[in-house]
Amino acid sequence: MNAIFAERLTKSFNGRQNAVDLLTLDIPEGIAYGLVGGSGAGKTTVVKMMAGLLTPDSGQCTIMGINPVKAPAHLHQICGVVTSTAHMYACMTGRENLILFGQMAGMKTEDAQIRAAELMKDLGIWQARDLLVRDLPTGMLQRISLARALMTHPRVLLLDEPTSGLDTEGAEAVLSVISGLVREEGVTVLLCTHHLIYAQQLCGQFGILKEGHLIANGSLETLCQEASCHIRAGFRLPQEDKIQGFTKCGDGFWEREIDSEEEMPDLMRKTVAEGHDIYEARLNYPTLTEAYTTLIGKEELL
Amino acid sequence: MKLPGFLSKLIDSRETALIKKDFKEMWQNMIVRTMLVFVPLLFVVLLPILFMVLAKVLPSSSMQGMEQMRGLLTEKQSYMNNQQALFAIYSDYLSPMLFLIVPLMTACVTAANSFVGEKERSTMETLFLTPLTAPEIFDSKVLGCVGLSAISSLISFVLYAIVMSVGDVLLEVRSFWTNPNWIMIVFLLSPALIVFGVLFMVLVSGRSHSFMESVQICGYVLFPLILIYIGQFTGAFRLNAVSYLLISFLIMIIDFIIWKITSVHFTPEKLLR
Numbered sequence: 001m002n003a004i005f006a007e008r009l010t011k012s013f014n015g016r017q018n019a020v021d022l023l024t025l026d027i028p029e030g031i032a033y034g035l036v037g038g039s040g041a042g043k044t045t046v047v048k049m050m051a052g053l054l055t056p057d058s059g060q061c062t063i064m065g066i067n068p069v070k071a072p073a074h075l076h077q078i079c080g081v082v083t084s085t086a087h088m089y090a091c092m093t094g095r096e097n098l099i100l101f102g103q104m105a106g107m108k109t110e111d112a113q114i115r116a117a118e119l120m121k122d123l124g125i126w127q128a129r130d131l132l133v134r135d136l137p138t139g140m141l142q143r144i145s146l147a148r149a150l151m152t153h154p155r156v157l158l159l160d161e162p163t164s165g166l167d168t169e170g171a172e173a174v175l176s177v178i179s180g181l182v183r184e185e186g187v188t189v190l191l192c193t194h195h196l197i198y199a200q201q202l203c204g205q206f207g208i209l210k211e212g213h214l215i216a217n218g219s220l221e222t223l224c225q226e227a228s229c230h231i232r233a234g235f236r237l238p239q240e241d242k243i244q245g246f247t248k249c250g251d252g253f254w255e256r257e258i259d260s261e262e263e264m265p266d267l268m269r270k271t272v273a274e275g276h277d278i279y280e281a282r283l284n285y286p287t288l289t290e291a292y293t294t295l296i297g298k299e300e301l302l
Numbered sequence: 303m304k305l306p307g308f309l310s311k312l313i314d315s316r317e318t319a320l321i322k323k324d325f326k327e328m329w330q331n332m333i334v335r336t337m338l339v340f341v342p343l344l345f346v347v348l349l350p351i352l353f354m355v356l357a358k359v360l361p362s363s364s365m366q367g368m369e370q371m372r373g374l375l376t377e378k379q380s381y382m383n384n385q386q387a388l389f390a391i392y393s394d395y396l397s398p399m400l401f402l403i404v405p406l407m408t409a410c411v412t413a414a415n416s417f418v419g420e421k422e423r424s425t426m427e428t429l430f431l432t433p434l435t436a437p438e439i440f441d442s443k444v445l446g447c448v449g450l451s452a453i454s455s456l457i458s459f460v461l462y463a464i465v466m467s468v469g470d471v472l473l474e475v476r477s478f479w480t481n482p483n484w485i486m487i488v489f490l491l492s493p494a495l496i497v498f499g500v501l502f503m504v505l506v507s508g509r510s511h512s513f514m515e516s517v518q519i520c521g522y523v524l525f526p527l528i529l530i531y532i533g534q535f536t537g538a539f540r541l542n543a544v545s546y547l548l549i550s551f552l553i554m555i556i557d558f559i560i561w562k563i564t565s566v567h568f569t570p571e572k573l574l575r
Contacts, residue, residue: 053430053570072570073435081431085574087424089323091330103319104432148428 001065003029003156003188004050008059011045019045021212022059027205029064029155032182032189034199036292037209043192044083046209047160050190051081063156077105079156080149084164087141090134094125094144097133098151105152112151119147124173138165146174150181157181157189163198171195175202200288208295216295220288227294229286230257233267236280243276253282316434317442324416324446331419333517337411338454345400346462350392354469357389374537379477386475393466393477398487398541399531401462403524405455405492409499410520412447417507418516421573430570440568444500451496459488486546494553499523501560508572 004027011020020042027033037043048054050061052072061068066075088097095116102112120126123143128136133144142165149157157178163171179202181187193199199206206223208216216223224230234253237243246254258267261283268281313321328334368384371391375382379390420426429439466478478484502523503516510516533539541549 051431053427053574055571072430073433073438076431077433083427083431085424086428086431088428089327089425090423091327092323100319100323101428101432104316104429104434106314106316106433149431152433 001029002026004033004061004063004190006046006050006059006061009046009049009056009061010058011042011049011054011056018057018212020049020056023209023212023214025061025207025214025217027188027190029188030182030186031205032178032191032203034203034206034288035190035192035209036194036196036199036206036288037192038194038296040211041194041209042212043194043209044085044160045212047081047083047158047190047192050158051075051079051083053083063158077152078154079158080152080154081158081160082145082149082162083160086145088133088144088148091132093130093132094136094140094147095120095129097144098147101148102151107152115151116147119150120144122177123147124170139167139170142166143170143174146177150177153185155187157187158192159189160192161194162191163193163195171198178202196287196289196292206288208292210296216291220286220291223288223291223295224286227286227291227298229290229294230259231261231286232256232284233258233264234282234284235268235271235276235278237276237278241276243271243274253280255284313442313445316432317438317445320429320434320439320442321446321449324443325450327419328412328415328450331415331513333513334411334415338408338450341407342404342454342458342461345403346458347465349400350397350462350465350469353392353396354389354465354472357385357392357469358472360385360388374535374540382475386473389469389473390475390477393469394481394483395534396531397462397466398483399527401458401487402491402495402527404458405451405496406499406523406527407520408451408454409447409496410503410523411517412450413444413500413503414507414510414513414516414520416443416447417504418510419513421507422512427570427574430574436568436570437565440504440565444497444504447500447503448493448496451499452493455488455492455496459492482543483541483546486543486550490550491546491553494550494557497557498553498560501557501564504564504568505560508567508575 004025006023006025009020009023010018012018023046035043035046045054049056050063050068052068052075055069063075063079068075092100098116098119099109099112102115103109107115120129123146125140125143128140133141136144142162146162163174166174175198178189182189191199191203200220205219207214216226232255234249234255235243236253243254246256249255258264264283268278271278368387372387374391374395375387379387382390420429430436463478470476470478506516506519510519530541534541
């Protein structure tokens with residue numbers, strides 16, 4: 001069964017322009033899917049429709065077979081959601097908040113206390129357990145929101161910019177917890193973000209959203225193929241040396257595109273045979289950022 | 303804090319957690335706390351005591367316009383001297399209206415905090431992400447506000463009854479305990495007004511953007527009470543137990559209509575716009 005399914009999902013807020021337009025997604029169970037796009041691309045609207053906070057104008061979606069419009073409460077038993085606009089109670093501590101949300105999800109107080117402590121330790125916020133939410137920095141708040149979404153051991157996570165406002169250390173802690181959930185517990189994750197580096201770090205499949213349209217979808221390899229982004233072989237040569245068919249990079253390496261990494265040994269042998277001394281060799285794989293930039297650029301040209 | 307047995311049967315532990323959280327939030331809000339404590343104290347304790355003391359210490363000769371005011375007395379009250387008459391008029395005409403401000407204001411303010419405040423603090427969306435359904439959230443919040451306002455009103459009535467009994471003894475009148483209107487006011491009109499105040503706030507919560515804005519709207523709800531007070535004081539009409547009964551039923555019908563409207567519109571799509 002597909003964990004997340006959307007078919008021709010459409011939503012407009014002003015009746016003229018669609019915030020999300022005919023979005024079709026099919027995300028299998030147990031993977032992390034990155035829905036990436038810039039500001040106003042429609043990522044938050046997608047999450048809110050899938051979480052049952054917004055009703056689509058047309059089309060439909062299901063999470064583990066549950067329609068969020070028809071059974072939002074049932075959905076929230078198995079699906080944790082983090083959005084930047086869903087805040088915690090400022091007059092309570094982070095721990096009290098988590099226990100409260102656990103209780104509201106039907107957990108016994110003792111179980112909620114144990115789960116809250118477990119999550120706060122995993123996310124590195126245990127030391128702030130007794131601080132009022134109003135006194136916490138953004139990074140901690142973000143992690144408490146994630147802990148809230150994880151209280152009920154969800155099978156699906158819908159995350160809208162979960163690393164926003166986090167420093168590198170905080171973002172790494174969050175990503176490590178999420179990737180652990182995907183790897184060890186088979187949780188399905190829909191990560192909506194504009195942080196392409198984090199998306200690439202966590203996800204195996206991607207969708208690129210632009211002005212509500214899904215312009216590309218698939219693995220990083222597929223997106224790179226679509227964007228004609230190739231692996232680049234790079235050599236560091238003696239300073240005075242030049243090599244035909246290669247371009248010199250800022251860091252002193254000479255680079256050229258190759259179709260696959262299997263070409264590298266032959267290319268190295270050939271370069272040495274031509275009389276070049278290779279001090280260092282490297283393979284630069286295309287990144288999500290490169291594929292994204294190219295695909296978004298292509299879309300703008302159309 | 304454990305809920306009484308009959309309430310535990312009506313609501314489950316998830317809703318109880320939400321209600322307890324609402325109580326805690328309300329108590330931590332200074333405006334709500336003031337409304338729950340000082341407004342009742344002012345209207346049902348301090349003002350009656352002030353009136354009682356004035357009626358006791360003011361000499362009859364210094365009371366201007368008492369002849370016209372005596373026209374408001376019933377036949378049974380015609381034996382009263384001016385001091386007694388002043389206290390009886392306060393007890394019959396002014397104090398019910400002042401008392402009714404308590405349930406109405408507490409209901410409006412608690413609901414403003416519970417619904418508009420939650421929206422203002424962006425925690426309503428978080429609530430809609432829990433496994434509680436929208437009707438469960440709605441019912442729990444309404445129940446919490448109604449419960450708190452009812453407790454506040456009941457305590458207010460007990461305090462008011464004590465103060466007025468002392469007044470009856472001091473001024474040697476039997477005004478408060480012989481007035482059957484209070485049964486209707488306490489057991490029918492007040493609960494109906496509490497539900498009205500809460501639901502009215504829910505109704506305007508979609509348009510209201512801040513807790514303070516909605517507290518100001520509470521003022522409009524008091525307007526009909528002021529009109530009834532003026533009408534009675536000018537002798538245009540006189541409310542008796544039957545009138546209070548009819549008004550209570552009328553408000554209950556209005557409550558039912560607003561409840562139907564608000565419960566249908568209590569959806570994340572409409573509230574989180």
